[in-house]
Amino acid sequence: KPRTEEEISHKLWKAIVALLEKLEQKNFFSEAYPEGCCDDASIVCGTDIDKLNAEIELRTNLSWPLKITKDSEHYWQDREPYIPTKYEIFDLLELLFHRTSTPEEGQYHPYGRHYHLHFPANNNAKTTFGDELNILFSATGSIYQFNSSNGQIENIVGEDSQNLMMDALRQSSVMDAQYHQMLQTACSRITHARLEVAYEALEKLWDAYERLKCYFEPHDKNMKKESVAKIVALFEENALFKDEVNHEMRKLTELGNAFRIRHSEPYQFTLSSHRQ
DSSP, X not given: OOSOBOSOOHHHHHHHHHHHHHHHHTTTTTTTSEEEOSSOTTSEEEEOHHHHHHHHXXXXXXXXXXXXXXXXXXXXXXXXXXXXXXXXXXXXXXXXXXXXXXXXXXXXXXXXXXXXXXXXXXXXXXXXXXXXXXXXXXXXXXXXXXXXXXXXXXXXXXXXXXHHHHHHHHOTTSSOHHHHXXXXXXXXXXXXXXXXXXXXXXXXXXXXXXXXXXXXXXXXXXXXXXXXXXXXXXXXXXXXXXXXXXXXXXXXXXXXXXXXXXXXXXXXXXXXXXXX
């Protein structure tokens, strides 16, 4: 499916709940929330659901077991679908990712009817967590993906955009350290799943652009127009290309002023989605 869906549907939420329940049943959370053996409490044999629920309730607005329907006033009434907010779901997933580890079964304990568990250092559980979650995101056309390298949910970007960001960060000879910090912030946060963080990245990108326009006159604020003219003049060997660069620079400046990017006056238009 096209990856265009910004909201988490009830269908996706049900699939996420089923995935987390499966991982819990496989003891993926048992190292973080250990249940001790009845003969020796220091030996892990499963997941302590009360401990799991306690941290979920502490760090999110949710609780375990996770709900997919609302409670009905009367038992004969059909239950309405329930779905948390998008960011509540993201908080839950990012929390449980960091509490995930790979269990291996050791000795079987006949009296307790369980295996004693241990946890190898080469933890593959986090990769499994991210991969299976990304299958669900892809199948439902979601714009999000789980990054197992940092444990965060991100907004997907196309290959062309990824290459542009890599190229921008490699331009170490352009401008100064502050310019590169602005670019670094923009490139690292523009994919963030939270719109307000991605918005900050967009603002930093425009800040870097405004700083770049001062390249030829970095110490005189009255010479900014002259600096811009010198940048455009770099393309004088091709008049058409020069006109296009000049037009694009003007358009970017107009967009930065018209939208709430460079300024925050109340009459400016505020972007309200990742797509925008």
